[in-house]
Amino acid sequence: MASIQINNFSVTVVTFDAAVGVDFTQNNPSVVLLLTPDPGYTLTATDFAATSPLPNYVSSAVFSQNGLNVNCVVNYISPSIMPATDILIDVCGTGFAVETNLTLSGTIKSCGISNVSSPAAGYLPSAYTGSGAFGTSAIVISQTVTASTGFYFDTEPSLSLTIGVIHNYTITSVKTYNTEGLLTQIIFTVNYTFPANNVTGDEFCLIARATSIYNPPTEIQSYSFNTSAIISSGETRTFTINGIEGANWNLVALANVGGANIVNTSGTIDSTGQAIVNVIFPLTTVDQSYTFTLTGNLASTFDTTGGQPSIFTVYQYISKTLCFAFTSTNSDITVGAPDCKTFIPYSETPETYSYTVTATSTSNIVLLNSLPNGEWTNQNLLQPNFGQNVDKTATIINNTVTPKTLTANILVAIDFAGTTNLLSVFNLDSYVQGALVPVSLSFGSTATLACCTAPASNYFVASGQTFLTATSVLDASGNPAADGFYKQT
Secondary structure, X not given: OOEEEEOOXXXXXXXXXXXXXXXXXXXOOEEEEEEEEOOOEEOOXXXXXXXXXXXXXXXXXEEEEEOOEEEEEEEEOOOOEOOOOOOOOOOOEEOOOEXXXXXXXXXXXXXXXXXXXXXXXXOOOEEEEEEEEOOOEEEEEEEEEEEOOOEEOOOOOEEEEEEOOHHHEEEEEEEEEOOOOOEEEEEEEEEEEOOOOXXXXXXXXXXXXXXXXXXXXXXXXXXXXXXXXXXXXXXXXXXXXXXXXXXXXXXXXXXXXXXXXXXXXXXEOOXXXXXXXXXXXXXXXXXXXXXXXEEEOEOOOOOOOOOOOOEEEEEEOOOEEEEEEEEOOXXXXXXXXXXXXXXXXXXXXXXXXXXXXEEEEOOOOEEOOOXXXXXXXXXXXXXXXXXXXXXXXXXXXXXXXXOEEEEEEEEEEEEEOOOOOEEEEEEOOOXXXXXXXXXXEEEEOOHHHHHHOOOEEEEEEOOOOOOOOOOOOEOXXXXXXXXXXXXXX
């Protein structure tokens, strides 16, 4: 059905057919015109009236309310004869559409709030309302969220719509931070654009969980310092004191030999949270130690189980030696000088070192058995001794030279260097054969041949044995001679 638009409302156009020369009111004594308001507007029947004079064919025009609309009943004068041409009947009237005052109502509820001063406890849930014309906007919520004293928001609070049409709302916020840059307050502002209808039952969810601001006491919390042994030539190390700004400290380092202070200084922790002291350790020719004492606004954790000591000692050692050598009570054997290596106590990391140990003899050297690693003395000791163990002992015998030589090449694993010199020895007495006794023998593959072969002088028996008592005939190196028949000559 066609309509015409008037200010903020529309009116239907009613059309019907009638025969020429016939009273058209017989079938259509009246028509109803429907007045419909535009969105955001209201029509009231009492605001309308037909203006005079009424047009031809019209006896009256009556306005009545029809819900949100208004009916205009146009009554015709009866009889009214239809002419030969179309009739356009315009009913003039007065009236107007009124802008509708739209309303909004909703609720803000808590979805997790803790450690805040605003909103106050028990404030939520809280109702919010608003009103305005269609298409206009208004602020309907201004919600301040403030962390309690001593707290801040490590996660930013949120205000979110859980029930309602989100595009009708615009949410903005203004944040406030403390001097440390921590978020302590946020103000949410919610702007609402009114649709063409009233709205109820919208809901917002507020989440705001504040966390305690870390505010430690003004104290010295810890220090960092390399307390390993100092090299004898001296060195410089950094002593770093950690604490809260404003904490006072004093550091003294006393040499136990000589009694001099190598450090005696104090200060206050600044905004960096640290104080740095360069400690200069001098050259020493004797074993030295230094007692460090830290005082001031020390935390309660100092000098407790799991805490750092406020008084401690750092050691400085001159170099120490680890030596290896043979030993023997056999008068035929002369042991060589110890093979020594120099180490700085406690400064060595686990590593394997090679040593060479020697012995000589006027007689041929014969090993009864190989030299076991475990027979070297002073192995696997605890600090402050050397921590060492022999991993391999390889021997070389040379009986072709004068004097005869025994050389042992040993591999030594050193876990840590001790604070005193250490000598590890191997006693050869149980492993080296004594002087061999030469015997003049005839040799052959048969007894007959042995009887008639010319005597040879390169045969030996063990010390203290004779040809008749010997368990074995030996060669010049002390090894068993070839199998066969022998006759002493």
